[in-house]
Amino acid sequence: MKITMKDIAKLSGTSQSTVSRVLNNDKRISKETFDKVKKVVDEVQFKPNVSAQKLVSGKTKxxxxxxxxxxxxxxxxxxxxxxxxxxxxxxxxxxxxxxxxxxxxxxxxxxxxxxxxxxxxxxxxxxxxxxxxxxxxxxxxxxxxxxxxxxxxxxxxxxxxxxDNLKSSEKAISFLSKYNLDNYLMIIEDKEKKFNRNRIKGFEEFSKKNKLSYKIIEEKKQGLEEIIINNCLNTSTGIIAGNNFIAQKIIKILNSNKIKIGNNIKLITFDNYPLAEYLIPPVTAIDIDTIxxxxxxxxxxxxxxxxxxxxxxxxxxxxxxxxxxxxxx
CATH class of the missing domain: 3.40.50.2300 (Response regulator)
Structure with a gap:
């Protein structure tokens, strides 16, 4: 025999409208009434008609x-x-x-x-x-x-x-600055995007305040390999990559020019996912909590x-x- 909302109402000593409200998690229902109806629903393993619920509530869910x-x-x-x-x-x-x-x-x-x-x-x-x-x-x-x-x-x-891209960027440059490096680079894909503008602001404000030598580079518009070599050969440099794929390119350029990463050259990437921990070497990451x-x-x-x-x-x-x-x- 198919159980209906009318049956639930009778068994719980409430009305059909009250049962409907309980099934829709209506906050106007008291805890006592909610628990009473919910107990009956669970006991008889009632499965509500979703279409009917939507019609009554006026919501599409x-x-x-x-x-x-x-x-x-x-x-x-x-x-x-x-x-x-x-x-x-x-x-x-x-x-x-x-x-x-x-x-x-x-x-x-x-x-x-x-x-x-x-x-x-x-x-x-x-x-x-x-x-x-x-x-x-x-x-x-x-x-x-x-x-x-x-x-x-x-x-x-x-x-x-x-x-919080501004604070995240500050966190990255603040960490790198503890090593007293000669240069600091931020390499991003597009300066016009809102999140990158905030990252640039955090990086730039901290660098100016602490009198750091810094550059902001758009990866697609400038010769990345030439910039990396010029700023990483025979000097100490901290690099912040806008994402894992930029970090991967940087590592490839440094490796092909036999420039070791981790000592004089320090690399941080935005986003821990999907590549940071699997690159060689594994890359320090600003973990962006997209979940x-x-x-x-x-x-x-x-x-x-x-x-x-x-x-x-x-x-x-x-x-x-x-x-x-x-x-x-």
């Missing part, structure tokens, strides 16, 4: 993650894939599904349909994708949203979380959806330093 898969550099980035994993894990704990939506100018109407027809309860999107146009659509549709990354748009009504980032943005959005709060949050996720042979540790 779906969160949209909006990305631009045409931006292969961003979508293939380990940073975003690990964060997606954390987002999905967090929302599934609360009974939500994740809907991945590709956004570009060609399918703008699909995005509008998603939010204006209430096909999701809220959306998460990378700050790099946020434009005034998208912000206007989200506002007009009254869609709850949270950004993954600090936005360039200055708007206090936007909730976001990001890695925590994904969990944080998902938690912020869930709170907005489930409580209706109009509060907005901004958070910087701290990083840690993992010491390895590339700095002589």
């Amino acid at each position: 779906t969160i949209g993650l909006v990305i631009n898969v045409n931006n292969q550099e961003e979508f293939s980035n380990v940073f975003i894939t690990r964060s997606i994993f954390a987002i999905e894990k967090r929302i599934q704990e609360q009974g939500y599904d994740l809907l991945l939506l590709n956004y570009d100018e060609k399918n703008r109407e699909q995005f509008k349909e998603l939010i204006f027809q209430n096909k999701v309860d809220g959306v998460i999107l990378p700050s790099s994708l946020l434009s005034e146009q998208i912000l206007l659509m989200l506002t007009e549709s009254k869609t709850e949203f949270v950004l993954m990354g600090e936005p360039d748009i200055n708007n206090s009504s936007i909730t976001w979380a990001d890695i 925590n980032l994904g969990t944080t943005v998902a938690s912020y959005l869930l709170e907005k959806i489930e409580t209706g709060t109009k509060n907005n949050y901004n958070a910087y996720i701290s990083s840690s330093l993992i010491l390895r042979e590339s700095t002589g540790d």
